[in-house]
Amino acid sequence: MQQREMVVTGEAPAVHGYSMPAEWEPHSQTWMGWPERPDNWRDNALHAQLVFTKVAIAISKFEPVTVCASSAQWENARSQLPEHVRVLEMSMNDSWFRDIGPTFVVRKNGSNHGNLEQRIAGIDWNFNGWGGVDDGCYQDWSLDLLVARKIIGTEKLPRFPHFMILEGGSIHVDGDGTCLTTEECLLNKNRNPNLTKEQIEDQLKAYLGVQKVIWLPYGLYGDDDTNGHIDNMCCFVRPGVVLLSWTEDEKDPQFKRSMEALSILSNTSDANGRRLEIIKLHVPGPLYMTDEEAAGVVQDGNAKPRLPGTRLAASYVNFYIANGGIITPQFGDQKWDDEAVRVLSQAFPNHEVVRIEGAREIVLAGGNIHCITQQQPAALSTSNC
Known part of the structure; x- marks a missing residue:
């Protein structure tokens, strides 16, 4: 007998005692997609697939990995990925699982809110291709809309649409009541024009189980595809400590953005009243798309153009925290690549920092390692967290 999916409507996760855990809390697995769009990934995604494989292998040394590939690409993905990486067939418009996958929430031991027994659940957000028909990254996102639902269903978890x-x-939490986000993205008229800042904040609190939202005005300079996602700009290292994308070059447009963020972060506290410690993580470059790279993209009008000379939204903040590992992009800028590894090693002394060479291939299409991954938390008791 086929099991019906468990859909929870009319009640937010927090009502049932769920909250979004920090990314450094234990995972049961990582979810990824498989790139193939020729109008976003150059040379039919040949180079990107090699880097996605590197990322999947790196993460799989720390925790299980599931990669989802379309029916046309399943055999190709299966042949490139090691056997211990699970490969599932799934339709999608593109492979940014951070954005189209579910946001998982957990309920720890001792929480007796609501009437759901499962300790893990998934939030199935609405999605419009990062801005809709007029301002998004591509025209059709109908397959992306189903990815979160499919993943939650595969894991037989409650789904909060x-x-x-x-x-x-666009969100990052410390697992202790605080959420980071940007006004540039969440308040953009191409997302939720009928919601006020206060209404959006109320929804974040109800669905993520947080008590405070810290708003930065902008994301990373050049991150136009996402309208300034927080995961290129700033993230928590642990409660009370953040990493901030930084540059000392006052002529770089990123400088003003970093300074404004520094001012806000320096003059606020988290949900528990902690003053924030800010660790600066220098951006690479600046880096720009070459003529050769742009020529490898099919510019047929179905996706946002990839033009030569475009500044790439490259940031070392866009790393992934695995169970005991930090999977970090490397852009071929040796000075800042090495500096990023040093800073991350100090910020996460109990994690092994793993370099992913060639991560430029991901940023060419508008994101990086954090953008192509989605962690599924483990169900642990309060005493084990």
């Missing part, structure tokens, strides 16, 4: 348009890369 939400009307609000939100991508996973």
Whole structure:
């Protein structure tokens, strides 16, 4: 007998005692997609697939990995990925699982809210291709809309659908009541024009189980595809400590953005009243798309153009925290690549920092390692967290 999916409507996750855990809390697995769009990934995604494989292998040394590939690409993905990486067939418009996958929430031991027995659940946000028909990255996102639901169903978890348009890369939590986001993205008129800042904040609190939202005005300079996602700009290292994308070059447009963020972060506290410690993580470059790279993309009008000379939204903040590992992009800028590894090693002394060479291939299409991954938390008791 086929089991019906468990859909929870009319009640937010927090009502049932769920909250979004920090990314450094234990995972049961990582979810990824498989790139193939020729109008976004150059040379039919040949180079990107090699880097996605590197990322999947790196993460799989720390925790299980599931990669989802379309029917046309399943055999190709299966042949490139090692056997211990699970490969599932799934339709999608593109492979940004941070944004189109579910946001998982957990309920720890001792929480007796609501009537759901499962310790893990998934939020199925609404999605409009990062801005809709006029301002998004491509025209059709109908397959992406189903990815979160399919993943939650595969894991047989309760699903909390939400009307609000939100991508996973636009939020970051400390697991202790605080959420980071940007006004540039969440308040953009191409997402939820009928919601006020206060209404959006109320939804974040109800669905993520947080008590305070810290709003930065902007994301990373050049991150136009996502309208300034937080995961390129700033993230928590642990409660009370954040990493901030930084540059000392006052002529770089990123400088003003970093300074404004520094001012806000320096003059606020988290949900528990902690003053924030800020660790600066220098951006690479600046880096720009070459003529050769742009020529490899099919510019047929179905996706946002990839033009030569475009500044790439490259950031070392866009790393992934695995169970005991930090999977970090490397852009071929040796000075800042090495500096990023040093800073991340100090910020996460109990994690092994793993370099992913060639991560430029991901940023060419508008994101990086954090953008292509989605962690599924493990169900642990309060005493084990």
